[in-house]
Amino acid sequence: MDIERSDLLAGIGQDAIAALTQGRHGDPFAVLGIHRHGVFTIVRIFMPGADAVDIIDTASGNVLTACQLVHPAGLFAAAVASKLDCCLRIKWPDAIQVTEDPYSFGPLLGELDLHLIAEGTHYNLSRTLGAVAMEVDGIAGVRFAVWAPNARRVSVVGDFNSWDGRRNPMRLRAPAGVWEIFIPRLTPGERYKFEIVDANGTCLPQKADPVARASEAAPSTASIVASSTPFRWSDDTWLHTRQSRKSLEGAMSVYEVHVGSWLRNLQDGNRSFDWIELSQRLVPYARDMGFTHIELLPIMEYPFGGSWGYQPLGLFAPTGRYGTPEDFAYFVDRCHGAGLGVILDWVPAHFPTDVWGLSRFDGSALYEHEDPREGFHADWNTLIYNLGRNEVKGFLIASALEWLERYHVDGLRVDAVASMLYRDYSRNEGEWVPNRYGGRENLEAVEFLKHLNSIIHQRCPDALMIAEESTAWPGVTRPPEQGGLGFDIKWNMGWMHDSLTYMSKNPVYRRHHHDMMTFGMIYAYSERFMLPLSHDEVVHGKGSLLAKMPGDDWQKFANLRAYFAFMWGYPGKKLLFMGGEIAQPGEWQHDQSVTWDVLDQPRHASMQRLVRDLNGIYGREDALQFGDLDPQGFEWAVVDDAANSVFAMLRFPQDRSYSILVVSNFTPVPRYDYRIGVPTEGIWVEEFNSDAPEYGGTGLVNGAVPATSSSLNGRPASLSLQLPPLATIFVKSPR
Structure with missing residues (x-):
């Protein structure tokens, strides 16, 4: 269809053309893409560096019309039939590219999405902003969107457009301040950034996507289009039983x-x-x-x-x-x-x-x-x-x-809460x-x-x-409705x-x-x-x-x-x-x-065994779990023996059906016949001793220890222990 150059540029002033070709135009969709002019439908494409652009039939690949170069910077245009299933064939100096025109697509994000973003209540941002591989009007590609409300112009740049910010300037969705564009035929794995011109007209260093779901490994800094295909999980059983672990009543060793x-x-x-x-x-x-x-x-x-x-x-x-x-x-x-x-x-x-x-x-x-x-x-x-x-x-x-x-x-785990x-x-x-x-x-x-x-x-x-949180801020783990910050653990x-x-x-x-x-x-x-x-x-x-x-x-x-x-x-x-x-x-x-080679030395290997065994006893003993968060599960048995640097704690399960006595001697001097008041008579059994030979200790162990009716420190029974040097022992009561 023959049409004059002036008609192909109808309605566009020289200032607008200059802004577009210089990468300063804030509304490229007003110039590029499909526009109606009288009886004509005009298509304008800006492809700096291209030798030629043809509009071709999508199905057959036949050329429907050749675009005219209407500006030497790379602005092409042609008149087409009003409704055509067509795409572009772009001849570059060293390649031929076939693609749909990004500027032929209408607005992408819904008004509700934009409203929620501005309101700060859009909690699925990675499905809205950033780079989302998707289909639009049956055409596969990637939708890019970024929040930059004070920018004069935003472009997406990447390998697909030679990192040229003039090629793919985006549409502004005011008043949310979100810029968007759909680039057809892109696939996951593409590298990209955003090129932004600020309110003063300064072109900023290219920016990584704040909502990118994948990135190049440092020291490279580009964002990467991530796949939108859901991961095939196999943890349904874990997720269905996670609520019981969320109770925090059981063992938690991280x-x-x-x-x-x-x-x-x-x-x-x-x-x-x-x-x-x-x-x-x-x-x-x-x-x-x-x-x-x-x-x-x-x-x-x-x-x-x-x-x-x-x-x-x-x-x-x-x-x-x-x-x-x-x-x-x-x-x-x-x-x-x-x-x-x-x-x-x-x-x-x-x-x-x-x-x-x-x-x-x-x-x-x-x-x-x-x-x-x-x-x-x-x-x-x-x-x-x-x-x-x-x-x-x-x-x-x-x-x-x-x-x-x-x-x-x-x-x-939220870092640096105090700051x-x-x-x-x-x-x-x-x-x-x-x-x-x-x-x-x-x-x-x-x-x-x-x-x-x-x-x-x-x-x-x-x-x-x-x-x-490293200070004494009150109520860190109290619910917000009770005036707290709402964390589960501190x-x-x-x-x-x-x-x-x-x-x-x-x-x-x-x-x-x-x-x-x-x-x-x-x-x-x-x-x-x-x-x-x-x-x-x-x-x-x-x-x-x-x-x-x-x-x-x-x-x-x-x-x-x-x-x-x-x-x-x-x-x-x-x-x-x-x-x-x-x-x-x-x-x-x-x-x-980590210096794993030290495990060749017995003392280091013994320490590893000790931690493994501590996790084991913690995981199987309710008495060592309940009092983690409930004061009914803990009592001091010996709290004031500073002279001997001895501490003793009693730990109870919720039903108090038994107890575990935890005793520490933090001096290198063994303590023989060290008597401690306990809640029940009977045979107490030493379940753990950090001085045991298998942990590299001296082997001063207790085994089974009788607790007699001899009361002590306000408790009805007591037992006599050997406290190894620089050691902690766990002794379990009868049920």
């Missing part, structure tokens, strides 16, 4: 793991194991060791390996370091098949300043605060999410749900902004955490929400600090610090607590757990054995960082493997 350094392949360049290899090695190991859960340091995509994942930028994408999203799903599936829960560390407290990330995403402080007194952590050189903004809150909640719902993860709760966290006077009442509490963060936990417990009632940082400080003392001086081991019981039931011996205690010059113990080599091991047993006998869920179970001699290095 093995904390940094994926990149649990085990490395020294024969293959010291590389980290991937998810498939970890499914074959880590999963059976943790199961055989008797742990109930594996907790992973953050595996959301992060740029800097030295942050261990605690400075993430891809809150919806498993890091590409260890495989694909499907590989990670397989790992979770294998954990569930082995009876192991999976907990992920998740970081809503801050994000790094990398220019290709969230920082000033559309040229404005979009995700962060404008004022650095509210929005910058000098300690970590990171930015703080603006939790007063609905879209940001919705973004974070959607991220949390992504891991729980898409990947079947059993819980999230969120206090506006003056690690800040000097004048470096922070008070809240509207003049106080230091971050009211927006408080409301966000309450809302986060409410939504998660509504949508994922079986999921665990765990807080790393890390007991006070217990960790006090007990490690005590254990690092020379036994000669421990009598002067006796209260460090008893003080924790004053507040032990003010929250639901987990006892964490985490990665934070074995880095930055703190040394390994073994290195913290005083004395010669034998005493170091004995101290650590006694401490582990004390911890497993003390109320609270348990967490141990990898390497601790084998008494790794040196502190953790994130780019090296």
Whole structure:
């Protein structure tokens, strides 16, 4: 169909053409695609660098019309019949491309989606924003969408358009501030980013997709179109029975793991194991060791390996370091098949300043605060999410749900909660902004955490929400309707600090610090607590757990054995960082493997056996579980023997049908005929002794011990024990 060039450009001013060809046009759909002009239907295509563009019949491939080059920068146009099943054939200097025109498709996102995004209540963002492989009008491709309300122009760029921001500028869906486009014939695996021109006309560094579900492995930074095909799960039985484990009444022993350094392949360049290899090695190991859960340091995509994942930028994408999203799903599936829960560390407290990330995403402080007194952590050189903004809150909640719902993860451990709760966290006077009442509490963060936990417990009632909160903020594990933050468990940082400080003392001086081991019981039931011996205690010059113990080599091991047993006998869920179970001699290095070779030495192998046995007795004894969260399950039997550095605890099941006496002697001096008051007469049996020969101890054991009617310390019976040096024993009453 012959038509004049002027008609092909009818209704388009020179300014609009210049803006389009220079990559500054904010509404490309007003120029490109199909437009009606009088009796003509005009198609305009902008393909910089193309030699020619033809419009062809989709079915036959026959040329319907050749497009005219109406602007030398690469703007082509043609007049066509009003209704044609056609597509484009683009001749490049070195290739022929056949595709549908992205600008022939109408708006993609529904008004409800846009409303919920703006409201901050769209909790399925990864199915709406980001890159979604799908069909539109029967044509397969990828829909891209990104929130950038202050941008003048946004384009999706990738290998498919030579990373040229002029090629695929997107449609703005105001007032939600979301930009969208459908690129036909793209498939999962494509790399992409967003090119953004800010409100001042500055073209920003290309940005990774905030809602990408897959990313290139660092140091590369592109997002990757993830598959929309659902993963084939085999964990139905696990999910159907998870509610019983959510009760928190049973044993919970967590093995904390940094994926990149649990085990490395020294024969293959010291590389980290991937998810498939970890499914074959880590999963059976943790199961055989008797742990109930594996907790992973953050595996959301992060740029800097030295942050261990605690400075993430891809809150919806498993890091590409260890495989694909499907590989990670397989790992979770294998954990569930082995009876192991999976907990992920998740970081809503801050994000790094990398220019290709969230920082000033559309040229404005979009995700962060404008004022650095509210929005910058000098300690970590990171930015703080603006939790007063609905879209940001919705973004974070959607991220949390992504891991729980898409990947079947059993819980999230929320990092650095204290830094969120206090506006003056690690800040000097004048470096922070008070809240509207003049106080230091971050009211927006408080409301966000309450809302986060409410939504998660509504949508994922079986999921665990765990807080790393290092202060005495009240009600961390109280429900929001009762004024609490709504977490299920809180890390007991006070217990960790006090007990490690005590254990690092020379036994000669421990009598002067006796209260460090008893003080924790004053507040032990003010929250639901987990006892964490985490990665934070074995880095930055703190040394390994073994290195913290005083004395010669034998005493170091004995101290650590006694401490582990004390911890497993003390109320609270348990967490141990990898390497601790084998008494790794040196502190953790994130780019090296756990030093598994020390298991060739009997003392290290014995420590591993001890932890395995502690998990075993914890898992089978109700008396060691019930009192974790209920004060009716715990009593001090000996609390004031500072002179001998002896502690004794009684643990009970809910029906109090029996009890277990946990006794620790934290001096290298054996205590013979040490009498303790107990609730029942009869034969008590020693179930565990950290000084047993199989653990590398001296072998001072008790066996069966009679408890007589001789009352002591207000209890109707008592028994006499031999307390081994630097040891903890568990003695079980008759039923």
